[in-house]
Amino acid sequence: MDRFSWVVEKGNEGLWDWDLPAGRIHFSPRWQALVGGEGSCGSSPEEWFGRIPPDEREAVRSAIDARLKERCGRFELEHRLLHADGSRRRVSCTGIITRDPDGRAVRVAGAHTDITASVAVDPETGLAGRSFFLDRAARSLLASQRDPAFVFAVILLAIDRPEAAEGPSETGGALVSAAARRLETRMKAGYRPSSSGRDHAIAHAGAGEFLILLEGLGGADEAQAVADRLLGEMAEPFRVGDREIFAAVSAGTAVSASGYENPEDMLRDADTALHRARSLGGGRAEFFDTAGLEAARRERALQSDLRRALGEGELRVVYQPIVDLSSSRIAGFEALLRWRHPERGEVSPAEFIPVAERTGLIGPIGLGVLREACRQVKAWRKSAPGAGGVWVSVNVSPAQLRGESFVREAADILRDEAYAGDGLVLEVTESGIMENTQAAVRILMQLRLAGVRVAIDDFGTGHSSLSRLCGLPLDFLKIDPSFVRGTESGGDMLEVVRSISGLAGRLGLGVIAEGIETPALLERVRSLGCGYGQGFLFSRPVEREAAAALLEGGTIGVEERALPAARREGAPGRRRGGGRWNIKWGLAALAALVLLGMGYLGGGPDKAPPAPVATLAVEPGAPGPGIQAQARAEAPPPAAPKEEAPPADYSFPVIHDHRFGSCGGRLRLTSDTLSYLGGKKECRFSAGRSAYTCRIEDGKIVIRTEGRTYRFHPEGDSPETHARRLGEIQRYISRLHPEASR
Structure with missing residues (x-):
């Protein structure tokens, strides 16, 4: 039996991982439950051998020592374990031995199986499953x-x-x-x-x-x-x-x-x-009831489209770089799923992923992303210079962790793709682990024994504590973007991130700061001890060809990206540019300053129309300005009747439609942001001018941000008032934030 098959077979048993040189054993929650020591077991081998009855203890030690010296690959034996309640459990013990090039045993991965049990119930509650x-x-x-x-x-x-x-x-x-x-x-x-x-x-x-x-x-x-x-x-x-x-x-x-x-x-x-x-x-x-039926009808329609998308190739994987902040080199990529619907265009993952989770489609979708990631990391490591250590991280849904077949199917993919080494990182949300800690930790430990690394995604947004990290089989901790942005104002959030980074470092975990969007944030997270960074400052998610080009470019420079966040978020992707790229940006900025000084960029009614200006444009589909960009001159638009300039700050009374019910509030539009100030805290948002899109669909204003879709309709009793206000909102958004309406 190979290692992958063993991991799958023993998934429901009491797993342990023994580091022989360090003399430490990591016991899974299931193993601790087997002996009644949940939460109290340390990492000493005596946690195991001390629970073996004295009349069997030396025989078990001798048998294992003999197997370690005989240079065999595995061992199996049976013995008894003392339970915390005083009873004795008969267990079978299996171990897989890992040896160094000289043949010395350095690691044993094993499992204990309770063979005295005759009735299987839910261990947490004693109820049926x-x-x-x-x-x-x-x-x-x-x-x-x-x-x-x-x-x-x-x-x-x-x-x-x-x-x-x-x-x-x-x-x-x-x-x-x-x-x-x-x-x-x-x-x-x-x-x-x-x-x-x-x-x-x-x-x-x-x-x-x-x-x-x-x-x-x-x-x-x-x-x-x-x-x-x-x-x-x-x-x-x-x-x-x-x-x-x-x-x-x-x-x-x-x-x-x-x-x-x-x-x-x-x-x-x-x-x-x-x-x-x-x-x-x-x-x-x-x-x-019928309201539920209508919601279910819409969900079934999306589910049907999603099933079709699986078969017709509408789903694709894009990659966002994860950068080593000490060297500015790409350390890895996060694989992100995207769906281009033939009629609706890009569908937000925040809309279709929950449907996939509720309907079971997340299983084949997630496994497809996993297989693609394994293939891609192999290809990059083979072809890109200096990419021998690059990894790809894949998000794992809590629904996948609840599935009994996930480990077996994942192991099949790792075997089929001849996966080896540390090129795959599985990202699990903090709340995903905590909703069923024992099951999640067991699955993640199985995959770690197969060579996969594990990261907690969006750390800080769930309900675990820093102390719980000690008991989890982790390699990386990703700090949520809201925490990273919060460090800009200093104070408590700064100390929180510093504490997270410090504790993670002492536990031997890599720290990845998400949501880095400005050079100032980059320097801040560096100073706080974060080893890796991810965010729009480096690059938006890009297609695999563009990701390969980023790898070939080596380091990612960010000195030239000291731009306003809203402008930076509008870029379709970023990587370091050569000297010519910096010169182009400098010339464009100089031209803008000159024109501003001459009064041509003020837009007032008494100012002359602007002369043709050289602008930088990225060709459609290009991954970023550092890969494929060109300068082109754009002629000024034809003269139009003068209109009153839109106000710098405008507010519209609207109704926010929920899945069930609604809440009232106001859409606030400024020159830089669109915000919703609603009656419910969880509904409020603020998005930069290039961080959202706006469409009119079925008489409603549909705002799509990176992670969520919002639907509003104007206040007004009559159809005429509704239509007038709808047009008014759309007109001001298109004038103040034209990129959002494209």
């Missing part, structure tokens, strides 16, 4: 198809913010376990089985979400009443240790009806209702 629930719901669905009078429902109940209740000694798991016990008790008391087919089942779906099956209902109203009652009961404080903890809980309900062909569809609709409950503020139970 998702697969059991689906089997039970399938039987209920068959019963309802045979007898239309048999009504059942699925309730998806979620603890929205278990992390808010965590203290220094409690974990989210303690709260989830307490919630599971209460659900069991209240359901047994309030929904008893009967001969009329009345019964229930409870399962834990992971990440603090519970599935509740209600059979033999009197109607849909009863299902909603049960959900409302459960929310009231779950709102009571939980006793965790010596503390009382309150948890925010929401629920979504779907009732059996004609048209359901499988239980997964019911779970999907219950999830849609849960999403609506959360979007309305949480702490409530929502029923899947």
